[in-house]
Structure formats: C-alpha cells, structure tokens
Amino acid sequence: xxxxxxxxxxxxxxxxxxxxxxxxxxxxxxxxxxxxxxxxxxxxxxxxxxxxxxxxxxxxxxxxxxxxxxxxxxxxxxxxxxxxxxxxxxxxxxxxxxxxxxxxxx
Amino acid sequence: xxxxxxxxxxxxxxxxxxxxxxxxxxxxxxxxxxxxxxxxxxxxxxxxxxxxxxxxxxxxxxxxxxxxxxxxxxxxxxxxxxxxxxxxxxxxxxxxxxxxxxxxxxxxxxxxxxxxxxxxxxxxxxxxxxxxxxxxxxxxxxxxxxxxxxxxxxx
Numbered sequence: 001x002x003x004x005x006x007x008x009x010x011x012x013x014x015x016x017x018x019x020x021x022x023x024x025x026x027x028x029x030x031x032x033x034x035x036x037x038x039x040x041x042x043x044x045x046x047x048x049x050x051x052x053x054x055x056x057x058x059x060x061x062x063x064x065x066x067x068x069x070x071x072x073x074x075x076x077x078x079x080x081x082x083x084x085x086x087x088x089x090x091x092x093x094x095x096x097x098x099x100x101x102x103x104x105x106x
Numbered sequence: 107x108x109x110x111x112x113x114x115x116x117x118x119x120x121x122x123x124x125x126x127x128x129x130x131x132x133x134x135x136x137x138x139x140x141x142x143x144x145x146x147x148x149x150x151x152x153x154x155x156x157x158x159x160x161x162x163x164x165x166x167x168x169x170x171x172x173x174x175x176x177x178x179x180x181x182x183x184x185x186x187x188x189x190x191x192x193x194x195x196x197x198x199x200x201x202x203x204x205x206x207x208x209x210x211x212x213x214x215x216x217x218x219x220x221x222x223x224x225x226x227x228x229x230x231x232x233x234x235x236x237x238x239x240x241x242x243x244x245x246x247x248x249x250x251x252x253x254x255x256x257x258x259x260x261x
Contacts, residue, residue, distance in 0.1 A: 017217035030226070032203050058213055066199060066207040068175040068224040068257075075210070078217035 002026055004099050006087060011104045012079035020051065021074040024089050024097070030065035046071050048090040054083040079105045144198050144205040148236065151196055152244050157236060162195075162247040164235040173227040173257035180235045181220035182245070186212075191240045192219035200231040202257075207233070214240075226257035 007021040024046060031043025049061040049071070059075050071089075082105045088098040148157070165179040182192045191214040197207035210221045219237070227233075230252045237245045 021222075030203075053215070056215075058215060060211040062209040062211075064204055064206045064208060066202050066204060066226050068226050072222070072224045073210075074222040075212070076216050076218040076220055078215050080215065 002089075002097060004087075004097070006099060006101055008085065008101060008103065009079075010102070011106065014079060014081075014105050016079045017076050018079050018103075019074060019076050020085070021072070022049070022051075022087055023070055023072045025070055026089075026091070028065070028067055028069045028071060032065065044092050046089045046091050049073055050088050050090075051075070052086045053077060054081065055086075058085075079103065081105055141200055144200050144234070147198055147205040148234070151236065151238075155242070155244050157244045157246050159246060161245040162235050162237045164233065164247040164249045166233055166249040166251050168250070168252065170227060170251055170253045172255050173229075173253040174255075175224045176227050176251070176253075177222070178225050178233070179220065179222040180210075180237075180247075181218075182237045184219045184239070186214050186217055186219055188214050189240070192216075192237050193240050194238045195219070195221055196236045196238070197225070198234045198236070199225075199227065200233070201229040202227065202231075227251060227253045228256045229253055 003025040005023040009018055012018050026046050029044040033041045035041045047063050051059040058077055085101050088096050090096045161183045163181045170176050180195050184192045192212050195210045198205050199207055207225050232248055232250050234248045
C-alpha cells in the first residue's frame with residue numbers, strides 16, 4: 001500500500017467550506033519513457049480518484065499521464081454533518097486503495 | 107568580440123541540450139499531441155456547444171523550471187447551488203503526447219468550485235481549462251507557460 005497524505009480539518013462548523021488536500025505516493029509512469037534496455041517502460045498511473053462524504057460521492061477525478069508523480073489533488077466541500085470521508089485511488093491494474101478520515105461538524 | 111563569444115557559448119550549449127532532448131523524445135514518443143489533437147479532444151467533450159470565455163480562472167506559473175511538476179489551480183465563479191453549479195472541470199494541453207490532462211467532477215455540495223493539482227509539461231505551450239456548468243454551458247480560460255526543463259526527457 002502506498003503512502004498517503006490527507007489534510008482536512010478534524011473539526012468544522014456546520015456550513016463551513018473546508019479544503020481537502022490529498023497526495024498519494026505513486027510514480028505515475030507515463031508509458032512514454034524508455035528504460036535502460038531501450039524498451040519503453042509500461043504505463044502505470046492512477047487513473048481515477050473518488051472522494052465520498054458519508055457514502056455520497058463528493059468529488060471524482062479522471063487522471064491521465066500528464067498528472068505529475070505522487071498525484072496531489074486539492075478540492076473543497078461544505079461541512080454538512082459529522083461522519084466519514086472516504087478517499088480511493090484506482091490504478092491501471094484495477095487495484096484500489098481506500099483511506100477513511102473522520103470529521104466532526106458542530 | 108571576446109565578450110560576444112562568451113555570451114554565445116551558453117546559448118550553443120542550450121541548443122545542443124535541446125537537440126539531444128528532441129532526439130530522445132522522438133525515440134520514446136511517436137507523435138506529440140498537436141493543436142489539432144487538442145481541438146479534437148475539446149470537441150469530443152463539448153460537441154457543437156459554444157465555449158464562452160470568462161468565469162474560469164486558470165492559474166499556472168508563467169515560467170516553469172521543471173516540467174515534471176507544475177502547480178495548477180482552476181477556480182470557477184459559481185454560487186454552487188443545485189440550480190447553478192459547476193459539474194466538471196477539464197484540463198487540456200497543446201504539446202504533451204496526450205492532449206487530455208485531467209477531468210474533475212464536482213457536486214453542488216463542493217461549496218467552492220476550485221481544484222488544485224500538479225501536472226507535467228513536455229514543452230512551452232498553452233494549457234486550457236474548460237468548465238461545464240450544470241445548465242450545460244461551457245466556459246474556459248487558457249494560460250501560456252514557458253518550460254525550461256521538459257518532463258519526460260530526463261529521468
């Protein structure tokens with residue numbers, strides 16, 4: 001499992017717009033580079049990122065090789081209720097890594 | 107005379123580097139996306155719809171020293187309500203091997219239509235951000251970027 005950094009406030013007031021920053025350690029191999037033997041290095045990128053707030057999809061991204069290594073994505077949401085935010089990254093092999101963070105809204 | 111030859115030498119070195127770089131990319135990449143490829147990708151998204159200018163703000167550094175990571179922020183003026191919100195934001199580039207960079211899908215509950223990420227740029231080029239609003243209209247902004255060290259060419 002790759003290392004993940006997720007930055008969001010642990011507490012928020014109801015109706016507040018909060019910023020969520022995410023970063024996943026991943027090489028995002030483009031498929032356009034040539035390895036030491038002269039053959040192309042096969043493509044291996046995170047092509048999909050989804051964030052859901054208490055089960056409802058909040059934000060979704062489709063990524064292409066032009067996204068830099070260790071994909072960083074920052075976006076906003078309205079803090080509506082206490083609960084869980086789930087973040088999932090899917091790579092070219094169809095493997096998904098999911099992380100969950102709790103938020104308390106008062 | 108002497109000063110002239112001194113000032114010319116770094117340029118020559120840069121040219122040689124650039125030439126070496128081009129050789130390398132042409133081996134690795136059969137064809138780079140052209141303006142036509144970008145336009146086709148944009149048309150595939152928008153169809154026949156009119157793309158308006160305004161509302162969208164694309165922020166990129168004007169000069170990039172390392173094309174491997176370029177910070178990019180797109181924000182769209184929108185109240186983000188059910189009636190009037192940004193449905194998706196799409197990023198395109200002119201000269202990378204593929205014209206599509208990313209697509210971000212938002213919901214009204216985002217509260218603020220803004221997204222940040224980091225992208226790769228293989229050459230000095232124009233980057234375009236297109237936002238699709240809930241009512242189906244398209245708005246765009248573009249930014250020209252000068253890249254001194256290209257992505258893909260080196261490690």
